[in-house]
Amino acid sequence: MEAAADGAPPATPPTPTAADARADRHVLPIGLGPGELVLLLSMASGADTLLLRVVAPEEVAAGQPVPVTLRVENVSGRDLELELRGRTIAFDLVAFDNTGSEVWRRLHDASIPGILRLERLEAGATLELTATWDQRSNTGDPVPAGSYALRGELLTAPEPLVTPVRRLRILPPGPT
Amino acid sequence: MTWKAWRFRGWLVVGLLAVAGCQDEPGLTGPSAPEPTASVAPAGPAGAARLFARSSPEVLALPGTVFAGRDASGETLVFGVERRAVIPEVARVLRRLGVPESAYVVRVVEPIRFLASLRDEHTPTLGGVQIHFSNYLCTLGFSVDHAGGRSFITNSHCTDKQGQNSGTVYYQPTSSVNSSPIGVEAHDPSYSRSLPTCSRGKQCRYSDAARVLYESGVESLGEIAKTTNENDGSITVSGGFDIGNQDDVTTEFSGTLHKVGRATGWTSGEVDETCVNVNVFGSNIQLLCQTMVVRPEGGIAAGGDSGSPVFRRTGSSSAKLVGILWGGSSSGDYFVFSPLKNVQDELGALNATTDGGGGSDGGGGGDGGSRGRCPPGNPTHPNCG
Numbered sequence: 001m002e003a004a005a006d007g008a009p010p011a012t013p014p015t016p017t018a019a020d021a022r023a024d025r026h027v028l029p030i031g032l033g034p035g036e037l038v039l040l041l042s043m044a045s046g047a048d049t050l051l052l053r054v055v056a057p058e059e060v061a062a063g064q065p066v067p068v069t070l071r072v073e074n075v076s077g078r079d080l081e082l083e084l085r086g087r088t089i090a091f092d093l094v095a096f097d098n099t100g101s102e103v104w105r106r107l108h109d110a111s112i113p114g115i116l117r118l119e120r121l122e123a124g125a126t127l128e129l130t131a132t133w134d135q136r137s138n139t140g141d142p143v144p145a146g147s148y149a150l151r152g153e154l155l156t157a158p159e160p161l162v163t164p165v166r167r168l169r170i171l172p173p174g175p176t
Numbered sequence: 177m178t179w180k181a182w183r184f185r186g187w188l189v190v191g192l193l194a195v196a197g198c199q200d201e202p203g204l205t206g207p208s209a210p211e212p213t214a215s216v217a218p219a220g221p222a223g224a225a226r227l228f229a230r231s232s233p234e235v236l237a238l239p240g241t242v243f244a245g246r247d248a249s250g251e252t253l254v255f256g257v258e259r260r261a262v263i264p265e266v267a268r269v270l271r272r273l274g275v276p277e278s279a280y281v282v283r284v285v286e287p288i289r290f291l292a293s294l295r296d297e298h299t300p301t302l303g304g305v306q307i308h309f310s311n312y313l314c315t316l317g318f319s320v321d322h323a324g325g326r327s328f329i330t331n332s333h334c335t336d337k338q339g340q341n342s343g344t345v346y347y348q349p350t351s352s353v354n355s356s357p358i359g360v361e362a363h364d365p366s367y368s369r370s371l372p373t374c375s376r377g378k379q380c381r382y383s384d385a386a387r388v389l390y391e392s393g394v395e396s397l398g399e400i401a402k403t404t405n406e407n408d409g410s411i412t413v414s415g416g417f418d419i420g421n422q423d424d425v426t427t428e429f430s431g432t433l434h435k436v437g438r439a440t441g442w443t444s445g446e447v448d449e450t451c452v453n454v455n456v457f458g459s460n461i462q463l464l465c466q467t468m469v470v471r472p473e474g475g476i477a478a479g480g481d482s483g484s485p486v487f488r489r490t491g492s493s494s495a496k497l498v499g500i501l502w503g504g505s506s507s508g509d510y511f512v513f514s515p516l517k518n519v520q521d522e523l524g525a526l527n528a529t530t531d532g533g534g535g536s537d538g539g540g541g542g543d544g545g546s547r548g549r550c551p552p553g554n555p556t557h558p559n560c561g
Contacts, residue, residue: 083313085479085506087333088458092506107506110457113333113384114482114503114511116313116439155506157439157479 221250300395304436384502437481445471
């Protein structure tokens with residue numbers, strides 16, 4: 001299940017993945033303020049709930065690094081223990097172009113340690129995982145200006161938790 | 177399944193379903209004991225209920241008994257035993273209690289064991305089960321005889337400080353389930369910038385492996401937990417792979433390899449890249465001469481599988497150990513492992529084919545009370561000759 005960004009023309013939705021299908025069983029998308037999308041996830045244990053969202057600029061200049069944050073908030077009202085992959089948490093970020101094709105994945109071809117980290121997230125607390133997209137594709141080439149969709153994936157056990165997409169516009173280079 | 181597998185504490189193999197399967201078998205019902213001397217015939221279900229209340233506690237106190245109950249009509253007592261040899265003893269007790277032979281049947285059924293998963297407690301320990309340290313979960317790779325004492329091998333990154341001896345304390349499956357540690361980190365060699373082919377700016381080793389010395393009294397098997405099926409996601413333990421042999425020499429692999437880990441259970445795939453240098457995501461660590469095993473469908477490994485034993489199957493319940501898994505892709509379509517040869521080059525000679533009868537002697541040498549055996553096809557092994 002995907003939701004369009006507030007005020008932005010609807011992009012062609014990315015091709016659903018198996019992770020999407022799994023997430024759909026638990027997803028209740030709700031909108032917040034402009035430019036923010038959130039996803040309420042009810043974990044397998046039932047009442048446990050996490051709020052996941054991707055935070056990124058709405059527009060960036062071509063070639064500029066794009067700061068992207070995967071924000072995970074415990075809205076369950078009680079402390080939770082998350083099982084997250086990696087010694088340092090190995091979250092994933094994915095960028096899709098306006099045809100829905102994946103152009104960049106943070107963990108593309110990455111060999112990640114198979115350790116599982118037990119992360120305690122107190123009631124109301126937020127976990128922020130930040131990375132930077134250098135506007136290059138999985139093949140290392142600069143991506144063209146245009147509209148993109150960003151998605152976050154938290155590598156939890158047993159299944160990854162997936163955010164809805166966040167729209168991002170890469171502006172064409174200005175006149176020199 | 178080997179005899180050792182039946183020593184596990186806590187799994188279920190078959191439940192009462194075995195009863196139904198036995199009901200039409202000839203020769204399994206009816207005791208061969210003589211008629212009781214003072215029997216009381218049951219008067220319908222009510223009478224049978226009284227006989228049941230009287231007999232059940234005493235019958236189930238006998239060794240080899242499995243269950244006691246009444247059949248669907250409620251008029252006949254039904255007792256389950258593990259083997260025919262138990263039937264005369266059951267009959268003797270029932271006769272003493274005045275239960276007529278016509279009032280009961282005794283059936284031979286499979287014993288009932290608790291269902292256990294790779295994430296449950298296992299005594300003795302064995303490869304493929306969950307271990308816990310600090311705030312992390314990994315997999316116990318395999319137990320070994322080592323000059324430093326009876327130990328198990330897991331990943332170097334499954335220690336408190338990777339690449340140095342930090343005295344990491346391990347629990348199985350978790351400290352909350354069993355607060356008694358099973359072992360303490362004994363050896364985690366440092367990473368080096370100066371190894372041949374190590375890239376600039378990287379810290380390198382040939383294996384992601386550390387040795388953990390067993391605590392005294394902890395029993396361990398030269399075996400890998402076997403789950404119910406291959407590549408089906410099950411983590412339910414149904415037996416074991418006996419480590420009958422280990423590969424001490426190979427660094428280049430081909431064909432099908434298997435692993436068992438606490439996250440994804442027993443999985444297998446095909447060797448894709450072998451003896452390649454691999455950068456570890458999120459670190460400056462580079463592991464030299466590693467092998468990648470792919471399964472395009474995914475699910476071959478996930479978080480928590482670090483430390484999984486990697487092996488070839490040599491039979492339905494036997495294995496040749498070849499290495500230790502340390503990582504893989506986020507999508508689970510491949511895993512990476514360090515060859516056992518590299519592990520031994522860095523941790524010293526080890527023998528993974530033996531059982532350990534009660535843990536280490538504190539690291540003072542010797543084999544820690546284990547009994548070694550000569551691995552088939554490996555005449556140069558220390559236990560051979």
